[in-house]
Amino acid sequence: MANYLPFEEPISLIEEEILKAKEIGANSGVSTSKMVKDLEKKLKTTTEDIFKNLTPWQRVQLSRHPDRPYTLDYINAITGGDFVELHGDRNVKDDKAMVGGFGTVDGQSIMFVGQQKGINTKMRQYRNFGMPNPEGYRKAMRLFRLAEKFNKPIVTFIDTPGAFPGLEAEERGQGEAIARNIYEMMNLKVPVICIIIGEGASGGALGIGVGDKVVMLENSWYSVISPENCSTILWRSWDYKEQAAEALKLTSTDMKALKIVDEVIKEPIGGAHRFKEEAFENVKKSILKNLTKLQKMDPDKRCEKRINKFCEMGVYKGK
Amino acid sequence: MGWFTRKKEGISTSTADKKETPEGLWYKCPKCKAVITTEEHKSNLHVCAVCNHHERISASDYFELLFDSTKGTEFARGITAADPLEFKDTKNYVDRIKSVQEKTGLKDAIRVAHGKMDGDVIVIAAMDFRFIGGSMGSVVGEKIARAIDKAIELEAPLIIISKSGGARMMEAGLSLMQMAKTSAKLNQLSEAKLPYISLLTDPTTGGVTASFAMLGDVNIAEPNALIAFAGPRVVKETIGRDLPEGFQYSEFVLEHGFLDLIVDRKDLKSKMSQLLRMLKLEKAQKEEE
Numbered sequence: 001m002a003n004y005l006p007f008e009e010p011i012s013l014i015e016e017e018i019l020k021a022k023e024i025g026a027n028s029g030v031s032t033s034k035m036v037k038d039l040e041k042k043l044k045t046t047t048e049d050i051f052k053n054l055t056p057w058q059r060v061q062l063s064r065h066p067d068r069p070y071t072l073d074y075i076n077a078i079t080g081g082d083f084v085e086l087h088g089d090r091n092v093k094d095d096k097a098m099v100g101g102f103g104t105v106d107g108q109s110i111m112f113v114g115q116q117k118g119i120n121t122k123m124r125q126y127r128n129f130g131m132p133n134p135e136g137y138r139k140a141m142r143l144f145r146l147a148e149k150f151n152k153p154i155v156t157f158i159d160t161p162g163a164f165p166g167l168e169a170e171e172r173g174q175g176e177a178i179a180r181n182i183y184e185m186m187n188l189k190v191p192v193i194c195i196i197i198g199e200g201a202s203g204g205a206l207g208i209g210v211g212d213k214v215v216m217l218e219n220s221w222y223s224v225i226s227p228e229n230c231s232t233i234l235w236r237s238w239d240y241k242e243q244a245a246e247a248l249k250l251t252s253t254d255m256k257a258l259k260i261v262d263e264v265i266k267e268p269i270g271g272a273h274r275f276k277e278e279a280f281e282n283v284k285k286s287i288l289k290n291l292t293k294l295q296k297m298d299p300d301k302r303c304e305k306r307i308n309k310f311c312e313m314g315v316y317k318g319k
Numbered sequence: 320m321g322w323f324t325r326k327k328e329g330i331s332t333s334t335a336d337k338k339e340t341p342e343g344l345w346y347k348c349p350k351c352k353a354v355i356t357t358e359e360h361k362s363n364l365h366v367c368a369v370c371n372h373h374e375r376i377s378a379s380d381y382f383e384l385l386f387d388s389t390k391g392t393e394f395a396r397g398i399t400a401a402d403p404l405e406f407k408d409t410k411n412y413v414d415r416i417k418s419v420q421e422k423t424g425l426k427d428a429i430r431v432a433h434g435k436m437d438g439d440v441i442v443i444a445a446m447d448f449r450f451i452g453g454s455m456g457s458v459v460g461e462k463i464a465r466a467i468d469k470a471i472e473l474e475a476p477l478i479i480i481s482k483s484g485g486a487r488m489m490e491a492g493l494s495l496m497q498m499a500k501t502s503a504k505l506n507q508l509s510e511a512k513l514p515y516i517s518l519l520t521d522p523t524t525g526g527v528t529a530s531f532a533m534l535g536d537v538n539i540a541e542p543n544a545l546i547a548f549a550g551p552r553v554v555k556e557t558i559g560r561d562l563p564e565g566f567q568y569s570e571f572v573l574e575h576g577f578l579d580l581i582v583d584r585k586d587l588k589s590k591m592s593q594l595l596r597m598l599k600l601e602k603a604q605k606e607e608e
């Protein structure tokens with residue numbers, strides 16, 4: 001069963017009508033094909049209307065849509081299943097909220113790393129809701145180094161509500177783990193592409209988010225805090241999350257305008273969750289296009305350019 | 320000047336203001352409740368003589384503490400916050416900035432200066448908690464970037480004194496990127512083989528902990544400073560039970576392997592000079608070869 005967000009309800013209703021019309025046609029022998037066709041047209045325009053004018057908060061909701069593809073969905077689709085997952089940080093444990101491994105795309109090997117969310121209650125807990133512990137970030141760095149050793153490009157998929165704020169996470173240095181990754185990623189000698197596919201919350205996202213190209217899916221968000229937590233802190237109430245989502249300028253359009261991300265990948269109208277194959281294809285195309293360009297550069301020049309890009313971020317007055 | 324109102328709350332003041340402190344004013348330690356004169360408290364570097372509680376002090380206090388004779392030469396003073404997001408919560412960000420500037424006399428949550436420490440050239444970036452909780456936005460990021468440029472220019476070591484609630488929400492994604500920016504700049508400092516001492520003071524949390532504060536060649540903390548990624552309140556909510564004694568304070572963080580040492584405020588200058596002397600000694604020998 002598909003899941004629908006409140007603002008997707010009109011879509012849900014038409015889809016139901018279409019199913020009913022088809023059923024009637026099949027059971028009664030009366031032709032409903034014209035009716036189905038009209039309904040499908042209506043479905044298309046309704047979907048377009050809804051998706052043309054999404055508010056920032058609606059995009060946040062879409063980024064968390066339960067049917068939205070997660071990291072391993074992208075990896076499996078893009079590699080056609082030619083992917084070997086690698087585990088563990090060689091230190092403490094294997095963090096299930098961070099996945100990674102080698103896969104091939106169009107005959108070349110790529111190191112894929114990303115936060116992984118679960119598809120049902122049990123798996124959501126198993127994946128710790130996509131919130132890595134320090135081990136997750138250290139596992140990611142181990143895999144980055146492995147890729148660097150064998151001169152393979154790196155693609156990260158970012159989808160996290162944040163780094164896990166637990167007791168053991170603090171004991172084992174969540175701050176240090178993220179800081180180290182940000183610092184070390186600047187100097188990885190292979191091409192690095194980071195793609196925000198869902199939620200890009202704060203340091204937990206940035207911990208695998210330093211790349212030559214940072215790319216956002218259209219209906220993802222990226223910011224220093226979630227709209228809910230921002231609302232709680234600044235408005236002292238959970239109720240201002242919509243305003244907070246507006247104020248934070250966290251959509252792909254805003255982030256591109258602020259030059260924090262380099263590119264926005266269009267999603268099919270209706271969202272990545274409704275037309276997954278198309279979303280996978282768009283992401284794959286973007287990866288290949290960017291890799292072709294990045295692989296032509298001298299590794300030291302590429303690092304220098306990456307460092308300079310981040311050095312220039314920020315807006316201030318005076319000198 | 321807002322420093323007067325702050326003074327009444329027992330938060331540290333600039334030297335100029337302290338001279339105006341009326342005689343007979345008392346300081347009560349919030350930790351052990353011991354009472355001493357503010358004069359004595361000041362001569363103790365705002366550290367409780369009874370329980371060693373280190374009171375929060377300002378950027379200029381650290382300059383005074385660490386630089387020889389003068390307070391060093393402050394630079395990049397004209398950099399102030401813009402409002403690229405036109406951020407508004409219950410208050411406009413521009414109004415918030417303006418009122419905090421007026422209240423504290425500070426431009427933003429960090430000051431950068433170069434000068435001499437025990438005779439050697441040094442660059443110091445010191446955060447100030449009074450400015451929106453020492454939060455890091457574009458100004459903090461840019462001033463750290465300038466401090467690193469200055470260290471490279473002067474071939475001098477860098478000390479960053481962290482004291483921050485984390486990234487500044489009102490600059491959202493841009494604040495987040497200051498974590499990347501400062502880390503990128505530290506790569507350049509490292510490339511120049513110049514030492515970076517990170518001094519973590521109470522409190523150092525969030526995006527500052529998850530970037531430059533944890534990236535020192537040497538990480539030093541003042542005693543009993545809160546050092547965390549997620550703050551204690553958030554962690555407590557996550558785990559649903561009380562936190563262990565001392566959780567996320569300097570001694571705890573050192574025991575878990577994330578600090579090189581804890582140094583009392585009165586010993587900071589000599590300890591850092593000693594360390595830098597050792598780092599430099601090796602370099603000098605190489606040059607002689």
Ligand SMILES: [Zn+2]
Nearest residue numbers: 348351367370
């Ligand atoms: Zn005391």
